[in-house]
Amino acid sequence: MKKLIIAGGRPLRGSVQMSGAKNSAIALIPAALLADSPVTLENLPRLSDVAIYAEILEELGAKVDWVGDKMTIDPTNLQPKPMPNGHVNKIRASYYLMGVLLGRFGEAVVGMPGGCNFEPRPIDQHIKGFEALGAEVRNEQGCIHLKAKELRGAKIYLDVVSVGATINIMLAASRAKGVTIIENAAKEPEIIDVATLLSSMGVKIKGAGTETIRIEGAEELRGCRHSIIPDRIQAGTYMIIAAATRGDITIENVIPKHLEAVTAKLQEMGVHVYEMDESIRVVGQPTYESVDVKALVYPGFPADLQSPMTSLMTQARGTSIMTDHVFNNRFKHVPELQRMGAKIRVEGRTAIVEGSQLNAARVRATDLRAGASLVVAALTVPTGLTEITGVEYIDRGYDHLVENLQRLGAEVWREEE
Ligand SMILES: CC(=O)N[C@H]1[C@@H](OP(=O)(O)OP(=O)(O)OC[C@H]2O[C@@H](n3ccc(=O)[nH]c3=O)[C@H](O)[C@@H]2O)O[C@H](CO)[C@@H](O)[C@@H]1O
C-alpha cells in the first residue's frame, strides 16, 4: 500500500496538461462493446479505473490494445459471460456493463458496482430504465440478472437526475428496436461525449446535453475513432490548488466552458482566473473572501469538486458554506481535515467552514475526492510533513498526480505504507 507525503507551503507555478475525462473514459470503454468492429479511443487517461475496465473487457473476450493514450477495443469475439464479482466490484462504472450486455445479447449478469462508497448509491433508476425497455430484472444476492426477449424503445422519465442512469439507458437503447426518449436526463459534458461516440457508431441520437434525449437504436453498429473530452474535475482540482497555494498555474487542454461554475466561485473569492481558448490560468492572491457554494448537477458547481473546494474554503476569511445538493452525506473528508486543524461543522447536507491555518497530520483518503481534498489541504500547510494513506482511491481519478505536482514545484512523493 502506498502513501503520499507532502511538504506544503510552496506556491505552485507553471503549466499542467489535462488528460481525458475519467467519467467519459469509463463509459466509452464499455460502449465500444456495442460495435461490431474495432473502436479506437484517444486521449485516454492513465487511471486505475481504466486499467480495471480493460481487464474486464478481456475477461469478456474482447481484444484490448492500450498504447500511450490510445486504446483499440475489438469486440468481435465478445461473449455474454456472467460477471457476478471480481473486477466489477472494484469500480463504479461497471454498472455500464448492464446496459451494454443487455443491448448486445439481451441478457447480462453483473455484480453490484464498487468505486467510491461514501454513501449508499442506489441504481434503481438504471433498473427502471432497463425494465421500461422490456428487460426482466432480478437482484439475487447483490448481483443483477437482466434478460429481455427483445429490447424495445420506450419513454423513460428519471425520478432523479442521474449521470449513470442516463448513460446506461442510452447504451441499452442504442441496440433496442425503435425510439427511446429519456426525460429529466442528466446534462453533464460526459453524456454528450458518450452520445458523440454512439452517433459515430451509427446510432441516431439527439438532445444529449439537454433534459430530453432521443435515441433511435440500430441493429448493427460500426467501429470508429473518438477522442475523449478533457477531464474537467482534474482541471478544477488544479484550479483550486493554484488558489490554495497562492500559486500561478495554467491548466492546458481544457474546455473552459465546462468549468464556468468553478471559475465564477473562485473569482467571487478574489482569485484571478483567465480563460483562454483551450486553457485556464489561475493566479492565487494573499487573501480570499468567504463564499457560499451549492454543489449541483451540471451546469452547476460539480459535486466531485465539493470536497476539494471545502479545503480551499479554509483559506478564506470568515465563514464559508458548502451545500451538497447531489449527495446526502459526502463528507468523509471532514474528520480528516479536522485532524489538520480545519474548523468545519457538518449540518445535514451542509459544511460550515471557518477560515483557519492548517497543520501537518497523518490522514486517510476514504474516497477519491476526499483524497483530492486532503492533497489540496496538505499543499497549504507551511511546516511539517502531511501523510495521506488510501492513495489507491486518488489513483482512480488523477493521472500522473505526483509528477504533475512535482513539475509545478511541490514537494510530494510516494512511500510504501
Ligand atoms: C462513474 C461516474 O460517472 N461517476 C459520477 C456519477 O456517479 P453516479 O452515476 O453514481 O451519480 P448519479 O448522477 O447517478 O447520482 C446522483 C444522485 O442520484 C441518486 N441516484 C442515482 C441513481 C439511481 O438510480 N438512483 C438514485 O437515487 C444518487 O444517490 C445521487 O444522490 O455522477 C456523480 C454526480 O455528478 C459523480 O459524483 C460521479 O463521479
Ligand SMILES: C=C(OP(=O)(O)O)C(=O)O
Ligand atoms: C465518485 C466518483 O467516482 P465514481 O462514481 O466512479 O465512484 C468521482 O469521480 O468522484
